[in-house]
Amino acid sequence: MTGLPGGLPVRVPAEGLPPRVRIHEVGPRDGLQNEQAVVPVEIKAEFVRRLAAAGLGTIEATSFVHPKWVPQLADAEQLMPMLTDLGGAERAPGSPRTEPDTGSAGTAAGGARAAGGGAAGGGAAGGGAAETGTGGTAAAGRTASGGAAPGPGASGGAVPGGAVPGGAVPGADSRTTDSRSAGCADAASGAGRDPGAGARGPRPAPRLPVLVPNERGLERALALGVRDIAVFGSATESFARANLNRTVAESLAMFEPVVARAAEAGARVRGYLSMCFGDPWEGAVPAGQVVRAARALLDMGCDELSLGDTIGVATPGQVTALLAALGAAGVPVSRIAVHFHDTYGQALANTLAALQYGVTTVDASAGGLGGCPYAKSATGNLATEDLVWMLHGLGIETGVDLGRLTATSVWMAAHLGRPSPSRTVRALAGAPSDQER
Ligand code: HMG
Ligand code: MG
Numbered sequence: 001m002t003g004l005p006g007g008l009p010v011r012v013p014a015e016g017l018p019p020r021v022r023i024h025e026v027g028p029r030d031g032l033q034n035e036q037a038v039v040p041v042e043i044k045a046e047f048v049r050r051l052a053a054a055g056l057g058t059i060e061a062t063s064f065v066h067p068k069w070v071p072q073l074a075d076a077e078q079l080m081p082m083l084t085d086l087g088g089a090e091r092a093p094g095s096p097r098t099e100p101d102t103g104s105a106g107t108a109a110g111g112a113r114a115a116g117g118g119a120a121g122g123g124a125a126g127g128g129a130a131e132t133g134t135g136g137t138a139a140a141g142r143t144a145s146g147g148a149a150p151g152p153g154a155s156g157g158a159v160p161g162g163a164v165p166g167g168a169v170p171g172a173d174s175r176t177t178d179s180r181s182a183g184c185a186d187a188a189s190g191a192g193r194d195p196g197a198g199a200r201g202p203r204p205a206p207r208l209p210v211l212v213p214n215e216r217g218l219e220r221a222l223a224l225g226v227r228d229i230a231v232f233g234s235a236t237e238s239f240a241r242a243n244l245n246r247t248v249a250e251s252l253a254m255f256e257p258v259v260a261r262a263a264e265a266g267a268r269v270r271g272y273l274s275m276c277f278g279d280p281w282e283g284a285v286p287a288g289q290v291v292r293a294a295r296a297l298l299d300m301g302c303d304e305l306s307l308g309d310t311i312g313v314a315t316p317g318q319v320t321a322l323l324a325a326l327g328a329a330g331v332p333v334s335r336i337a338v339h340f341h342d343t344y345g346q347a348l349a350n351t352l353a354a355l356q357y358g359v360t361t362v363d364a365s366a367g368g369l370g371g372c373p374y375a376k377s378a379t380g381n382l383a384t385e386d387l388v389w390m391l392h393g394l395g396i397e398t399g400v401d402l403g404r405l406t407a408t409s410v411w412m413a414a415h416l417g418r419p420s421p422s423r424t425v426r427a428l429a430g431a432p433s434d435q436e437r
Contacts, residue, residue, distance in 0.1 A: 009393035017355050020397040022058065023384060024306070024337055024363045025051055027412075029060040029211060030381055031369025033072050035416060041075045043415055045082040050411065051366060052086055052206045054404035056384070060230070063211035064220045076210065080224045086206055203399070209270060213244060218258045222265055229262055230306075231255040232272035233297055235290045238281035239274055239310070243374040252296050259301045271302030272339065276322060277314035280376065287325040295329055305336050306363060309350065312343025312379060316353035323357045337361035340382045342368065347382035348390055355396075362387060367409030367420035383422030385409060403428070 028048050032039050039047075044062070051059050061083065067074035209228040212218045221229055233251050234240040240248045255271075262269050275282075276290045294305055307322065319338070327333060338354040340347035340363070351362055368383030388400050406428045413420045420426065 009389055011393060011395045013395035017394055017396060018358070018360045019395075020360070021355070021391055022361045023056060023387065023398055023400060024339075024361055025056040025059045025366060025384060026339070026363050026381055027051065027059075027366035027369050027384070029062055029073070030363075031365045031367070033063065033070050034370055035072055037416070038072050038074075039415065041078045041082065043412075044075070044079055047366075047408070047412055048083055048208070049086065050408040051405070052203075054408055055203060055398070055400040056206060056366075056405070057204065057399055058207045058209065061208040061210055063213075064217035065211060065213050077220065077224065080208075080210070080221075080226060083208060084225075086208060207268075209268070211272075212258060212262075214254050215257055215261070218261055222262075222267070227265065227267045229258075229267050230270035230272055231258055231297070231302070232274065233293055234274045235285050235293045236275040236279040236282050238279055239374070242281075243274070248293060252293070252300070255297070256300050263301050268304075269302050270304045270306055270337070271297030271300075272306045272308055273297060274308040274310045276307045277309045277318055278311060280311055287322050290322060291325050291329045291331075294326055294331060298331060298335065303335070304361070305331065306339045306361075307336060308339045309341055309347075312341035312347065314340065314350050315346055316349050319350045319353040320357055323354065323359070333358040334360070337363055339363035341370065341379055342382050343379045348386060351382060351387065352390070366405060367412055367425055368422040369412070369416075369420075380421050383409075383420070383424065385422045385424035385428070389424045 028044055028051070032044065032047075048059050048061055062076040062079050063070055063073045064076050065073065207228050208226075209230055210221050210226055211232055212221050212229045213232065218229065232243075233255060234243060234248060237248055240246055240251050244251045244254070246254060259269050259271075271294075273290065273294055275285055277285065279285055290307075294307075297305055323333065323336065326336065336354075336359055338351060338359055338361075340350050342348075354362070363381065364384040364387045365381035366384045368380040368386070370379070370381035384400070385402060385406055388398055388402050388405065391398050392402065402424075406425050409420045409422060409425045410429045413425075420429075
């Protein structure tokens with residue numbers, strides 16, 4: 001059974017875009033944290049496995065936050081050991097981290113640490129010296145050449161610490177695979193090998209970062225051998241209060257020892273910054289306010305900065321303007337990721353603006369799951385399938401097999417009891433088979 005005929009989307013590269021993009025998959029965390037029902041931990045583990053099998057090289061697995069604040073993710077201690085074979089908690093506490101990918105952020109971080117012992121970039125000179133990825137400043141990132149960020153799921157060689165076979169979907173047995181998802185996988189195979197998925201063969205073990213708000217969260221994560229974490233700050237006071245029970249300054253002070261201790265433990269640290277483009281309580285957020293908080297996160301040692309459009313209100317010109325403001329403040333574009341929610345249907349357009357600026361790391365959520373329990377107007381994230389469709393159409397490599405990914409989202413939607421909001425999932429899952437045509 002086939003869904004779409006082969007050759008779609010048609011690959012037509014556009015000028016000034018990177019050859020490869022690293023997708024930071026947030027479905028298991030940002031997606032499931034917003035579900036009314038708590039998804040059983042076995043299903044969560046299976047979700048992560050299927051995402052890995054679809055070629056996603058970075059999968060944000062869960063959060064080590066207060067269980068009363070986000071009960072949906074209260075099972076982090078159960079989940080991570082279930083993913084040890086994927087690299088989730090495989091290393092003994094205190095052992096040095098491996099480098100599961102060679103993405104631009106990791107390269108930059110390694111450089112910054114080697115050169116500066118922890119403080120990641122202190123202005124244009126510091127950041128620029130550390131950069132080997134997209135080329136230092138935002139201005140450099142604008143050039144067409146700027147963005148080869150070798151993606152973790154791409155055709156690079158295997159990395160110590162395990163590999164996900166490129167073939168079978170682990171755990172895709174009759175108990176957990178419904179007929180629609182099977183049909184979807186067929187649709188992909190019928191359409192031929194997805195060219196954007198890269199070469200077949202063993203894939204590097206995925207990175208499985210987790211959210212950590214404070215030292216208590218870090219302790220919990222490190223005790224399980226996690227070596228890839230994210231702190232999450234806010235550009236606005238209202239959201240800092242709602243999400244972290246702290247002011248912006250207090251939350252930054254809370255993160256400082258977390259980032260320092262994580263670095264000592266050899267962990268990679270992402271810094272999220274929410275409400276970068278608008279806030280449900282405060283309205284427009286001045287770029288200068290975002291830049292100050294962004295600099296604070298990078299200066300305390302975050303390897304990567306993810307700019308959150310938490311409530312999905314950004315438009316492409318605003319994205320470009322904020323990236324330019326960050327560039328002018330010495331933040332290298334290679335350290336920046338974008339995290340768009342799709343409330344107003346702008347997430348793909350905003351992503352394209354960011355890619356044109358030189359960004360090569362894009363957050364997305366399988367099936368478009370997502371939201372934030374502490375920002376009512378946050379809907380789902382940019383759907384990974386919609387992103388992959390656009391990127392592959394642009395000839396940009398992602399390492400992701402769209403058919404497998406779609407099958408995963410259809411499978412998860414069945415567990416959640418509602419259809420995926422992703423346009424691509426709906427189109428592919430509903431595409432008529434050859435027999436039906
Ligand atoms: P608090 O109530 O101020 O906590 O919450 P506290 O520091 O006063 O501590 C109170 C008690 O909680 C203590 O226990 C601590 O040990 C315990 P007691 O001594 O009373 O027995 N505690 C913890 N227990 C387990 N794990 C922990 C932890 N921390 C404290 N980590 C806190 C402060 C930060 C903990 C709370 O506000 C919290 O957990 N917030 C998390 C909210 C959240 O996860 N939001 C969603 C993620 S952000 C997002 O979705 C946006 C993003 O996607 C980007 C975008 O879209 O923009 C990333
Ligand atoms: Mg989010």
